[in-house]
Amino acid sequence: MHALANPTRFLKLAATIQPWAAGLCILCFLFGLPIALLFSPPDYQQGDTVRIMYIHVPAAWMGLFCYGVMAAGSASYLIWRHPVANMIAKSSAPIGAMFTALCLLTGMLWGQPMWGTPWVWDARLTSMLVLFFLYLGYIALGGAFDSPEQGDKAAAILALVGSVNLPIIKFSVDWWNSLHQPSIFSMAGISVDAAMLPPLFLMVGAFQLYYVVVVLMSVRAQVLTAKIRAAKLMRTT
Amino acid sequence: MISLEAVIDMGGYAAFVWPAYALAVVGLGVLFILTARSVKMQQAELDRLRLPRSGPTSGSSGQAGGTAGSGT
Secondary structure, eight states: OOGGGSHHHHHHHHHHHHHHHHHHHHHHHHHHHHIIIIISOOBTTTBGGGGGHHHHHHHHHHHHHHHHHHHHHHHHHHHHOOHHHHHHHHHHHHHHHHHHHHHHHHHHHHHHHHHSSSOOOOHHHHHHHHHHHHHHHHHHHHTSSSSHHHHHHHHHHHHHHHTTHHHHHHHHHHHSOOSSOOOSEETTEEOSOGGGHHHHHHHHHHHHHHHHHHHHHHHHHHHHHHHHHHHHHHHHO | OOOHHHHHHGGGTHHHHHHHHHHHHHHHHHHHHHHHHHHHHHHHHHHHHHSOOSSTTHHHHHHHHHHHHTOO
8 A cells, every 4th residue: 555655656557557457448348338239138117228227327336436436545645645545536536427427317318218207306316416516526626726735635525524425325225215226236136137237247347447547547647747746846946 | 130220229219228328438438538638748748847948047957857757
């Protein structure tokens, strides 16, 4: 953990991981997309709209995952001043926001034909919308201060406070009555057809690996920004 | 055998299924391109700053590049 607090050492490791993650990501998409769109069976009730699930569920998972990483990175930054953890947290925010938006939009596209409405203000949908706004708030707050350190600290605190929303999203379908179906993975087992699992796992894998590729790229950009700031400071003095 | 018409039609739900996949392609694609472009632009900016400046201050700028390059 502490060895990776050095950005240069971290970037060296990232350069090794990145091409593997990118290659595996492309493979997951190459297999996952045709199975999701062509070869998986339509649902006996929902017909072909169930194919939206292969984007919607992985996007929802990634929305929560990115926030988890952001909160953990923020905690490491606040407690141990781990600079790379903070960079990972900051890099995860736009990716998480994109996945959350994708989850909300594909959910609307699925809700319209199945529920007869794209949106209802129920617990699951509303808590997911709150998650999207938390991402936007984190990004905006980080850039709202003259000193980047102050911005990072304020945003990290917001990320930690907002993490209370994660269990609310997860258990919203159990705690409140909802139009939204309960989780397909529960203690009672898996509630979807076995033929739907391979494309679902492949798309989750593809999104997860996409995250690894983009987050590492974004950390690299942040290290460069820090170096530019240092170089400019040296020039003025 | 899967017919092309059936795939395009998506059981009558083409207007919902295809836009969902299109949104995914656009979302993931745009974020990837923006991130890759920011790395490229930052690298170019850093290279430009590290170039020794002409004139009497060139010495200090060379030193600046060296210090920044040692990693922060």
